[in-house]
Amino acid sequence: MTDDEVYAAYAPPAADWLRVNFVSSADGAATLEGLSGPLSGEEDKRVFKVLRARCDVLLAGSGTVAAEGYGPLVLSAERMAWRRAQGLPEVPVMAVVSRSLAGLDPEAGIFTEAPRRPIVVVPADLPETQLEPFREVADVVAAGTGAVDLPAAVAALRGRGLRQILCEGGPRVFGDLIADDLADELDLTISPLLVGAGPVRVAEGRAAAEARPLELRHVIEAGGNLILRYLRGSTDE
Template identity: 45%
Template sequence: MHRLWPPSPGGSPTVVDDTALERLYDYPDDLDRPWVQVNFVTSADGAVAVDGHSAGLSGPADKKVFALGRDLADVVLVGWGTARDEGYRGLKRTETRTDRRLRRGLAELPPIAVVTPRCSVPPDSPLLTDTAVPPIVITTGASAAADRAALTAAGADVVVAGGRELDPVAALAALDERGLRRVCCEGGPRLFGDLVAADLVDQLCLTVAPLLAGGGIGRITGGGPVPVPRRLALASVLSDDGFLMLRYRRGD
């Protein structure tokens, strides 16, 4: 993997080792609020999936950056549609760098926080039955009380954030109350769109795969457009085997 931006003093691409990669993607120190990083992969022509799954777009370098996002986070935030379609379950100790997390004073494993406005996660989901850390289920007051109670009985930490519609500010506040400020959001498009609309995205990690997938596949953001586009600053560009790993941070 090579770093193309920021350029090296000599102007040539710089080889990026694990230490440099960790430094590039680390969260800011001494956070006093939730800080949201969003991860997405897209084809060169903008597709967000192949055969309904993002894995068809990924490569070794992208997977490494994706895993690093989890290693450095307090919590993994994901929409229920993405969690369901991608077969999410609780993180395993073999899926994270325990030494890296402990060195940074983080819990051994981050919990999964699933956003589902209608509380659609079934109690027998692998997110609850195959996990070492209880998941957080973020829903709304419009969801059925019986569904919320069933998930609580199954071991989930159920959070109500909003009345009829999800309130992303309240959702992040609930994570903050639990000491979870390093937020790694892994989609999907509707959740990303809600975070953009609420101006809550601090960093976007976008991998562009060297593939053409054709039309008919959605964008990485769902929902409506924002009145004023959010300004981002290019923070780094990495390349590996034709893949580009772009990192944008909140602009001024």
């Protein structure tokens, strides 16, 4: 597939859209040796980069940001050129969801070297003493009490014009998005690996009230990987 074909394959069906991107092993593990990276190959990373180029904001939990070593959200020259051609800013905004800000460093490159000012999404009752260092390097969005209220957080992001949301996890954030019925799309790469018992699934944490039906939009086989795109609530026929 050409780059244009990959971009077209992931065109969002609506102006407001929240997609989640994960990789898992063939037996359902979301991590290998504690990280998702070892499950991902060249084919999965190609989709990963296209999805980043297509979004207005990249949403990730603080645990994933810390564990996976997220740096500043930057794109290649080719991806930035594609965004400019679509009338988009050269890079998306990075938004980090955190219940307590524990494990996040306001001096880390994800904040201090970001080409666009990042966002931290936190509960409204978090002490100002914890928030103050982050206000220097990021916009603070307060949503919920005691824990992040994801429906309110998503509404706040869209209120800023960040309507195309890409979530890269972690599993607990994805579990909460399912429970709150916020996920419009799951982009899942199944890696040809057997990991065995132990690692978490792609969705963890709070249980959903019911199963959410999905429509399988495409299956791409590449390098032994199955690259799946599932939609729900799509009007794109």
